Amino acid sequence: YQRRVHGGGAVGLSFYLATTIAAAMYILGAVETINVGFVDLQPIFGSLAAQIVGLLLAVVMSFIVFIGVKVVAMVGPVFLLAVIVGITLMWAGCFSGFAIQEGVIFSMFTDSQLLANLGPGWSPQENMATMYGLFFPSVTGIMAGANRSAALAQPSRSIPIGTIAAITITSLVYILNIFILGSVASREKLINKTSLIVADVAFPHPMVVQIAVLLSTVGAGLQSLTGAPRLLQAIVKDNIFPVFNFLSEDPSREPRKTLLCTVLIVMLAILPGNLDTTTPIVTMFFLLFYMFTNGACLVLCYLRPPHFRPDFRYYSWLTSLLGLVLCLALMFIINKLAALGAIIFATLVYVYIGKKGEDHDWGDGVRDVRLQNVRRTLLTLDGYGPFHFKMWRPNILALIRITCSRSYDDVRVEEAGILGFVEQLKKGRGMNIIGTILLDETQDLDSVEFREAVTNHIQKDLLLPAFIEVVGGKDLSDSASCLVQIAGIGRYQPNLVIMGFPQRWETKQDTRDMFLSTLNTCDRLHKASCIFCPTASYPLAQDQGRLIHLWWKPHGGGLIVLLPLLLSMHKVWRKAKITVFTIVGSTTDSLSVENKVRQLFKELRFKCDVRTVEFGEKFQTFMYPRTMMANEGKKLSEETANARIKGKSLQEAKAERAKEWSKLPSQFGDTDEPEDGPPTAANLDLDTASRLNEVVLAKSGAADLVIFNLPRYNRNADNENFMRYITILTNGFPSFAMVKDGGREVTTSFF
Numbered sequence: 001y002q003r004r005v006h007g008g009g010a011v012g013l014s015f016y017l018a019t020t021i022a023a024a025m026y027i028l029g030a031v032e033t034i035n036v037g038f039v040d041l042q043p044i045f046g047s048l049a050a051q052i053v054g055l056l057l058a059v060v061m062s063f064i065v066f067i068g069v070k071v072v073a074m075v076g077p078v079f080l081l082a083v084i085v086g087i088t089l090m091w092a093g094c095f096s097g098f099a100i101q102e103g104v105i106f107s108m109f110t111d112s113q114l115l116a117n118l119g120p121g122w123s124p125q126e127n128m129a130t131m132y133g134l135f136f137p138s139v140t141g142i143m144a145g146a147n148r149s150a151a152l153a154q155p156s157r158s159i160p161i162g163t164i165a166a167i168t169i170t171s172l173v174y175i176l177n178i179f180i181l182g183s184v185a186s187r188e189k190l191i192n193k194t195s196l197i198v199a200d201v202a203f204p205h206p207m208v209v210q211i212a213v214l215l216s217t218v219g220a221g222l223q224s225l226t227g228a229p230r231l232l233q234a235i236v237k238d239n240i241f242p243v244f245n246f247l248s249e250d251p252s253r254e255p256r257k258t259l260l261c262t263v264l265i266v267m268l269a270i271l272p273g274n275l276d277t278t279t280p281i282v283t284m285f286f287l288l289f290y291m292f293t294n295g296a297c298l299v300l301c302y303l304r305p306p307h308f309r310p311d312f313r314y315y316s317w318l319t320s321l322l323g324l325v326l327c328l329a330l331m332f333i334i335n336k337l338a339a340l341g342a343i344i345f346a347t348l349v350y351v352y353i354g355k356k357g358e359d360h361d362w363g364d365g366v367r368d369v370r371l372q373n374v375r376r377t378l379l380t381l382d383g384y385g386p387f388h389f390k391m392w393r394p395n396i397l398a399l400i401r402i403t404c405s406r407s408y409d410d411v412r413v414e415e416a417g418i419l420g421f422v423e424q425l426k427k428g429r430g431m432n433i434i435g436t437i438l439l440d441e442t443q444d445l446d447s448v449e450f451r452e453a454v455t456n457h458i459q460k461d462l463l464l465p466a467f468i469e470v471v472g473g474k475d476l477s478d479s480a481s482c483l484v485q486i487a488g489i490g491r492y493q494p495n496l497v498i499m500g501f502p503q504r505w506e507t508k509q510d511t512r513d514m515f516l517s518t519l520n521t522c523d524r525l526h527k528a529s530c531i532f533c534p535t536a537s538y539p540l541a542q543d544q545g546r547l548i549h550l551w552w553k554p555h556g557g558g559l560i561v562l563l564p565l566l567l568s569m570h571k572v573w574r575k576a577k578i579t580v581f582t583i584v585g586s587t588t589d590s591l592s593v594e595n596k597v598r599q600l601f602k603e604l605r606f607k608c609d610v611r612t613v614e615f616g617e618k619f620q621t622f623m624y625p626r627t628m629m630a631n632e633g634k635k636l637s638e639e640t641a642n643a644r645i646k647g648k649s650l651q652e653a654k655a656e657r658a659k660e661w662s663k664l665p666s667q668f669g670d671t672d673e674p675e676d677g678p679p680t681a682a683n684l685d686l687d688t689a690s691r692l693n694e695v696v697l698a699k700s701g702a703a704d705l706v707i708f709n710l711p712r713y714n715r716n717a718d719n720e721n722f723m724r725y726i727t728i729l730t731n732g733f734p735s736f737a738m739v740k741d742g743g744r745e746v747t748t749s750f751f
Contacts, residue, residue: 009240009353010346011292016231018140018285020262023224024269025137025278027054027061030217032275037196037210050273058270061218062263065225068254072226079219086198086212087173093203094180105201108183117182123191133280133334138174140286142167160312225266229258242356280335284342291327292346294320303368382490393430394566397469397487397494398422399480399518402436408449411457415500417534421737422498423464427569428562432466433487433494434458437479440472447472476510477517484521495742496528496559501730503533505723516719519740523713528559528742531710531726538735539572539704546576549700550608551583551708552597559741563707565606578608581699583615590614613695684711684721689729696733703734710738 031054035041041049064071093099097107106113120128144166145152145159152158177198181190184201196213199206233255236244247257269278300308301317331339401414413419422432436454438447451470458464469487473479487494497518505512522529539546548564567573582597584590590612598610700706711729713722730736 009235010349011289011296012231012235013241013349014285014292014342014346015143015289016228016235017265018282018289019224019228019231020265021269021278021285022137022140022282023221023228023262024054024058024266025275025282026217026221026224027057027266027270028273028275028278030057030214030221033196033210033214033217036194037199037206037213048273051271054270054273055267057218057221058263058266061221061225062259062266064222065229066254066256066259069226072222075222076219079215079222082212082215082219086202086209086216087177089202089204089212090198090209091176091180093201094184096203097184098203099201099206104186104189106184106186108180112183113186114179114183117185117187117190121187129334130276130280132330133283134276136283136286136330137279139167139170140282141170156311225259225262228262229255232258232262240353243352280338283334284331284338287327287331288342288346291324291331294323294327298324299369303372305368378490378492381492392495394425394428394496394562395431395433395488395492395494396422396425397433397435397484397497398466399435399483399497399499402434402454404445404450404453406444408445408453411453411461413457413462417538417735418498418500418532419458419462419464420538420540421532421534422466424570424572425563425566426465428566431488431492431494432464433469434464434466435469435471435483435487437476437483438470438472439476439479440474476514480514480518481521484518484527485525494527496530497522498530498532501531501533501726501738505727512719512723516713516722519713522740522742526742529710529740530559530563531738532736533730533733534735542571542574544575546573547703547705548573548576548578549703549706550578550580551696551700551706552580553709560707560709560739561604561606563737563739564608567705576704578606579703580608580610581613582610583613583695586614588614611699613699615691615695684725686721686725686728689725693729693731693733696729701732701734706733706736708736708738710740713740 028050031041031050034053035049041053045052094108097109099105100107108114142163145155145162181197181201185197189200190197196206196210198213199209202209232244232247233249233251235241236247236249236258237251239245247261249255249257269281272278297315298317298320301315301320331342398418400418403412403414404410419434422434426432434454438445438450447470451468454470455468458466458468469483471479471483471486473482484494484497499515499518502508502511502515505515519529521527548567550560550564552560564578568576568578580597580601582593584593594610594612597612601608601610696706696708711722711725726738730738
């Protein structure tokens with residue numbers, strides 16, 4: 001699975017800029033060494049002496065790097081030797097008192113100035129933060145070993161040992177220099193900018209250390225100019241920044257285009273001509289890089305993935321967290337605006353990569369964190385038992401036919417209208433699962449590749465937030481039943497299965513069997529089912545005057561009421577007019593029923609028009625409305641409570657309540673059930689379906705969506721009669737949805 005490396009790209013570019021601007025800092029340091037220790041550049045080049053000499057030095061150093069990294073590697077030991085010799089001679093001068101000057105340089109043994117220099121004494125506009133910003137680049141070489149890991153025989157062993165040894169040695173040198181120089185020089189001498197204090201105290205002559213300082217700054221600059229182009233070359237190779245594609249070149253050769261780009265950035269950083277200006281910028285980018293590095297280590301310590309097995313054991317998530325917090329805090333302590341600018345820069349890079357960068361299979365720590373949080377949350381929810389019916393929301397499993405080319409680049413959804421219907425129910429904020437079946441006869445398609453191709457098409461091309469489930473098998477019915485049973489995880493499973501109606505069921509027995517098998521499975525698992533059949537003109541775009549017609553049978557469940565409510569929250573249906581039709585028999589007081597239904601929907605906070613439709617004869621349980629069950633149930637609860645107060649036992653109160661409840665349908669007219677009970681697939685009358693079709697078409701023929709109850713189906717009855725009943729009932733309908741609830745969907749009349 002590939003995704004864009006947002007964070008890694010931001011880290012890499014931050015490190016590249018830090019290394020590049022550090023080269024400019026080292027060059028300006030060399031210019032300052034020349035100006036202070038060798039020759040005054042002001043009379044020669046004027047007020048722009050630092051800029052001119054710095055640019056010239058950058059060109060010369062770039063030419064050396066252009067010749068090849070081997071040249072830089074050859075002169076590297078010379079620069080290291082110069083640093084060692086310079087430090088040694090400076091220490092020799094301090095310990096021997098070779099350069100003692102009255103009132104300026106003192107003997108560290110007989111006239112130490114250490115106590116006088118220990119306390120703070122800031123110059124104007126200087127403080128701890130500015131000094132830290134100047135000093136921090138001196139300790140930014142800790143990644144040198146990691147940057148050369150490819151050239152190490154045992155990087156897992158050499159990098160920790162080398163890095164710790166380097167940090168220990170340099171820290172000791174820095175601390176010793178602080179105490180030694182603080183002992184031999186006055187405060188005024190230490191803060192002067194007219195000479196190099198390390199050269200003034202050196203043995204046998206200041207010029208020796210000045211040369212060593214110059215060589216060390218030039219060497220550091222060469223190292224930065226050597227490493228930065230290769231960092232940019234690696235970034236360009238990964239194609240995470242398409243804007244840098246013009247810099248692409250063969251990674252096996254010396255970088256040329258990226259070197260030119262790096263030199264241009266270095267020259268821009270030299271233009272201010274002030275070391276005090278450039279150094280804090282380098283500090284910001286290095287702190288940003290170290291913050292990201294600590295964050296990555298913190299995430300790995302938290303996740304403990306199997307591949308995270310470092311040989312170096314002396315680490316902790318606490319040290320990573322401390323490093324992250326310190327880096328962030330120091331950024332704002334040094335310079336608030338610069339810190340904010342660096343963070344905004346990294347954020348913009350992150351967003352840019354997310355929109356334009358190429359996908360890579362590099363792993364994603366953030367995604368793993370989310371996965372672990374989801375796992376813990378699901379385990380916690382699973383331990384609380386079944387979800388309460390008042391918290392019901394549609395977790396949808398949509399069964400859709402999807403085909404794909406052998407190259408997996410052409411995915412076709414054969415029932416796109418169902419996807420549109422699922423997308424319009426998104427305000428229910430439930431889980432969406434798109435389920436499809438890959439039959440064994442398609443041997444040329446790999447199920448894993450097929451799933452990835454479908455996922456990319458559904459989520460990225462169609463922008464539908466849904467999970468994809470693919471089940472393979474030899475039989476459509478068994479595969480669909482398996483899909484309904486296994487979709488989801490733990491108690492977080494789909495509670496509503498949406499599928500289409502097989503229009504050619506008479507000639508395609510496998511699709512008919514799958515349809516009936518799915519209904520049976522949903523019934524056994526107490527899942528709601530919705531048969532959705534869109535027309536070619538099904539609304540997928542916002543428009544005025546949309547019409548939703550709901551043919552309501554309350555004892556069919558609460559889902560049929562919830563669906564238009566959820567649809568009305570979507571922009572396509574936001575201004576739709578919802579009309580509720582209730583069918584009554586010819587002997588029923590239709591006006592009384594209409595008023596009671598309207599009152600009930602008012603209590604449900606359901607804005608709709610209510611109408612009753614006479615069917616013309618005594619109408620049986622299949623469609624008779626028990627509209628007042630909710631209201632009368634509330635009254636009976638109160639009466640039961642009053643009965644207990646009057647001295648009746650709980651059993652007597654329950655019996656009386658049950659007796660009264662059984663009389664509720666009589667309020668709507670003569671609606672007694674037939675002797676053979678509710679109608680099933682065995683006794684569904686096709687003539688009744690034809691007459692119902694005429695009634696619905698007369699009222700809802702111009703509607704954009706018709707919602708009604710799915711006829712009651714008995715899995716042991718005549719399947720062909722059931723399929724024919726639906727076919728006759730829905731003949732000529734506009735887009736329609738037939739709904740059968742699962743028993744836990746409710747619509748409450750209270751907040």
